[in-house]
Amino acid sequence: MTDLLASLYPWTKSLHIMAVIAWMAGLFYLPRLFVYHAEQSEPGDSRDEVFQIMERKLLRVIMNPSMIVTWGAGLLLVATPGIVDWGAVWPYFKLAGVLGMTWFHHWLGRQRKAFVDGTAALSGRQYRMMNEVPTILMVVIVVSVVVKF
Template identity: 50%
Template sequence: MLYLWIKALHIIAIVCWFAGLFYLPRLFVYHAQSNDPISHERFCIMERKLYRGIMYPSMVATLVFGIALVVLSPAWLASGWLHTKITLVLLLIGYHHVCGRQLRRFAASENARSHVFYRWFNELPVLALIAIVVLVVVKPF
């Protein structure tokens, strides 16, 4: 029963983290298009609250519950699909931190990228999510 509770909490944390990973770069798109100081300040506040209040705690919870699942099922460590999933999660953590650096650039009015860049940047976590779901459900190797 403990395993199922941890699994449920892991899935909830993943959903919350991905909501932020999808939405923050979308805010960057709009922020890059804004020209007035009021919009700039509003986007800075929204981005900071999303990153610190939702994304970061959700990422930590995802990792804690994911590690707990592996501790409860150590045989998974011999599975290739889990190694691939862990690699993708590490890349997502990197993406998360790149978003944090970009947030700080916007706050300092140092953004040098266009809204088009952020539209493409916004698609990267979608690809990771698709791959991770396939790995976890299908377990191809």
């Protein structure tokens, strides 16, 4: 099995990078949609319905599958011999960042449901501030993997 993982390493890493890019695009865009949704619509109006469709499709068609592929390919990379030095600090920082991204993803899903229920309580400004969370986590993850401290 380890020989197979080693021979597939470039493909697994490529798949992982592509999935991360798609996931990050959604993590950046969905909070921005929430800003516009909170500021430019009222529950039940035509714009509310359009925002709900956009948010649902972004989450279910792009973000959920790309998160799953990111995790799956990432776990295969972790299982590939010689890729992760568990004696270093960086894998733990990356893991913390990925867990943070996953938490944020699920938080966004709960926020989408609040819009559907008409109970969204955050302002556009608050969603703008939350839009910085994936950026901070991305910096932690990329620096951890590239610098490998």
